[in-house]
Each structure stands twice: as C-alpha cells, then as structure tokens.
Amino acid sequence: MGHKKGIYERYVKRPQDFCLSLVAVVVLSPVMGITALLVRKKLGSPVLFTQDRPGLNGKIFKMYKFRSMTNAKDKDGKLMSDEVRLTPFGRKLRATSLDELPELFNIIKGDMAIVGPRPLLVRYLQRYDKHQARRHEVRPGFTGYAQVHGRNAISWEEKFDKDVYYVDHISFLEDWKIIFRTIKTVLKREGISSETAATMEEFMGNGE
Numbered sequence: 001m002g003h004k005k006g007i008y009e010r011y012v013k014r015p016q017d018f019c020l021s022l023v024a025v026v027v028l029s030p031v032m033g034i035t036a037l038l039v040r041k042k043l044g045s046p047v048l049f050t051q052d053r054p055g056l057n058g059k060i061f062k063m064y065k066f067r068s069m070t071n072a073k074d075k076d077g078k079l080m081s082d083e084v085r086l087t088p089f090g091r092k093l094r095a096t097s098l099d100e101l102p103e104l105f106n107i108i109k110g111d112m113a114i115v116g117p118r119p120l121l122v123r124y125l126q127r128y129d130k131h132q133a134r135r136h137e138v139r140p141g142f143t144g145y146a147q148v149h150g151r152n153a154i155s156w157e158e159k160f161d162k163d164v165y166y167v168d169h170i171s172f173l174e175d176w177k178i179i180f181r182t183i184k185t186v187l188k189r190e191g192i193s194s195e196t197a198a199t200m201e202e203f204m205g206n207g208e
Contacts, residue, residue, distance in 0.1 A: 121202075
C-alpha cells in the first residue's frame with residue numbers, strides 16, 4: 001500500500017509497543033487474573049474470546065479478548081442479538097475496557113500496535129472503498145485516533161476518516177496524546193455504545 005514510513009514508525013514504534021505491552025502485562029497481571037476468574041464465574045468457559053481480524057495489509061490474525069457475552073441461542077440454534085447476550089457484567093467489562101486487556105498479547109506478538117485503527121471484522125474487507133481500505137496500511141491498535149474522538153458513538157464514515165487521518169499523521173507525540181486521551185476516555189466511560197445498538201451497528205458498505 002502506498003504509505004511512506006517515517007523514522008518513528010519504522011524504527012521506534014514497534015520496539016516501544018513491545019516494551020510497553022510487556023511491562024503492562026506484568027503490572028496488570030493481577031487485574032487480568034481477577035477478571036478471568038470473574039468471567040469464568042459469570043459467563044462460564046471459555047474465558048477468552050478469539051476471533052479472526054485483519055491486521056497490517058489485511059493479513060488475518062487471531063485477536064484475544066475476555067468474553068463479555070453469553071452464548072445464548074434462539075430456537076433455531078442461531079446466536080441471539082448482542083443486546084440479549086450482553087449481560088450487565090459484560091457491559092461493565094466493556095465500559096471499563098477490561099475485556100480488551102488480552103490484546104496486550106497480540107501487541108507483544110506483533111499482530112497489533114498500542115495505537116492504530118481498531119481491528120474490525122474480516123467480512124468488512126470487501127466493503128471498504130479505496131480510501132477506507134488505507135486503514136490497513138498500519139498495524140491495528142489497542143486504541144486509536146477514532147477511539148478518543150467518539151469511539152462507538154460516531155458513524156462508520158467518520159470513524160474511517162479518522163483512521164486514515166491517523167495513518168497519514170503517525171508520530172511519537174500523536175501516539176502519546178492518544179494514549180493519554182484513551183485513559184481519560186475510559187475513566188469517563190465515553191462513547192462505549194452507539195445510539196442504536198449495544199455495541200456498534202454492522203458496517204454494510206458505503207451508502208448502506
């Protein structure tokens with residue numbers, strides 16, 4: 001893809017992500033352990049939710065999260081809607097972003113970065129226009145520019161525009177501004193859900 005890497009992105013960002021994530025795993029291991037036990041008690045097994053997501057240049061990887069929804073199915077054996085499966089406990093997990101902590105291992109592995117466009121569903125790959133597809137010119141992030149400017153409370157088009165803006169403006173200062181704003185956003189619990197769904201409506205493509 002046509003993105004030209006700067007010195008920070010080429011030589012600093014990845015080692016910085018690896019070191020910070022490793023430290024975070026050590027420091028947050030008690031929190032992660034307690035969260036895992038609570039998920040096991042409240043939602044059962046498995047504790048972790050894994051799903052294929054597209055990463056850098058659209059390469060597929062398995063993303064890890066703590067489960068926040070039940071496996072409730074309808075009479076036909078199909079999973080019920082997010083609103084039904086997302087329990088009060090699951091909402092608290094998402095509101096505090098504790099469900100995202102296992103993604104630190106994705107960062108250590110190199111699948112993700114601390115800051116970048118959030119990894120979305122594989123089926124969305126065929127629905128992006130050329131502008132939106134540029135979000136895959138960088139590693140997906142644990143947090144991102146869109147997450148501190150609306151999170152799930154903004155439209156898909158706005159979110160993708162912000163993702164591409166980040167791709168074109170990666171810098172050490174920008175990443176740290178996003179990290180600090182992420183902490184503030186999580187503490188204030190802003191933009192956890194869109195206005196019309198428990199999480200975020202599915203992206204159906206432009207004009208849908």
